[in-house]
Amino acid sequence: MKILILILVLGLASCGRETKKKSSEVRQDVSAIYAASTVKVQVFYEPGAEPYTDGPLNLKYWSILEQNLEALFQGSSPSKTIKVPKALSEMSAMSAFNKTSWKIEDVLEMSKGVPTAGSSDAATFSVFFVKGSYSENPKVIGFHITNTKLMVVFKDVIKSVPDQTSFGSKYLEQATIIHELGHALGLVNNGLPMKSAHHDSEHGAHCDNPKCVMYYTNEGTSNMLAFLAQVLQSSSTVMFDANCLQDSQSYTGSGK
Ligand SMILES: [Zn+2]
Ligand SMILES: [Zn+2]
Numbered sequence: 001m002k003i004l005i006l007i008l009v010l011g012l013a014s015c016g017r018e019t020k021k022k023s024s025e026v027r028q029d030v031s032a033i034y035a036a037s038t039v040k041v042q043v044f045y046e047p048g049a050e051p052y053t054d055g056p057l058n059l060k061y062w063s064i065l066e067q068n069l070e071a072l073f074q075g076s077s078p079s080k081t082i083k084v085p086k087a088l089s090e091m092s093a094m095s096a097f098n099k100t101s102w103k104i105e106d107v108l109e110m111s112k113g114v115p116t117a118g119s120s121d122a123a124t125f126s127v128f129f130v131k132g133s134y135s136e137n138p139k140v141i142g143f144h145i146t147n148t149k150l151m152v153v154f155k156d157v158i159k160s161v162p163d164q165t166s167f168g169s170k171y172l173e174q175a176t177i178i179h180e181l182g183h184a185l186g187l188v189n190n191g192l193p194m195k196s197a198h199h200d201s202e203h204g205a206h207c208d209n210p211k212c213v214m215y216y217t218n219e220g221t222s223n224m225l226a227f228l229a230q231v232l233q234s235s236s237t238v239m240f241d242a243n244c245l246q247d248s249q250s251y252t253g254s255g256k
Contacts, residue, residue: 028191034253036123043091045129049155213239
């Protein structure tokens with residue numbers, strides 16, 4: 001485990017959390033998501049940018065995302081069915097883009113060309129795995145586009161983790177998706193009302209707890225190290241802290 005964590009620190013300068021505009025400037029409305037009874041994630045990938053799916057001992061990496069979504073909606077009303085694909089066969093291949101640099105507009109444009117990506121279902125989220133990197137910062141791993149259900153992950157950045165045989169890159173990939181879905185669901189204080197004060201408003205829509213996946217982590221800092229170390233040492237794979245979980249679990253979308 002120590003080796004894995006060291007690799008993360010050496011190999012990654014950023015855990016890339018970007019949105020189209022500063023989250024504090026764009027107020028999201030997530031009430032329709034929370035009113036839905038099914039929350040679904042669909043995954044699209046460019047050839048060569050396939051998500052990690054199967055680990056040793058029958059481990060399914062996407063179960064980590066599923067467990068985090070189940071935690072966010074635990075006890076929520078109405079109760080939710082969570083649908084997360086686990087195997088590559090449950091995800092959709094796209095055509096090759098072979099772009100080296102992506103702008104936010106490019107991601108929006110791409111999504112229009114992918115059937116079902118722009119699902120009108122209130123709580124169907126689309127995660128795109130592509131090659132290349134973000135035009136504004138090539139170290140960004142992924143981002144959610146504010147006020148949409150669209151997220152992109154830059155697989156080349158994930159692959160820049162030196163040791164691809166370790167769990168580090170797999171956890172990082174899951175942590176990135178979990179973080180971006182957190183934003184899409186209105187965390188922190190960006191669509192989801194806070195039950196207690198935990199908004200790190202200086203850093204956009206992020207949590208003030210370094211032990212939470214919604215914490216804002218700068219490039220090259222030890223924050224990600226400390227965070228993933230804690231996740232790996234705990235018996236739970238839930239990466240949200242109690243404050244973020246509480247905001248989501250208690251929100252009914254009807255202002256209550
Ligand atoms: Zn973020
Ligand atoms: Zn939090």
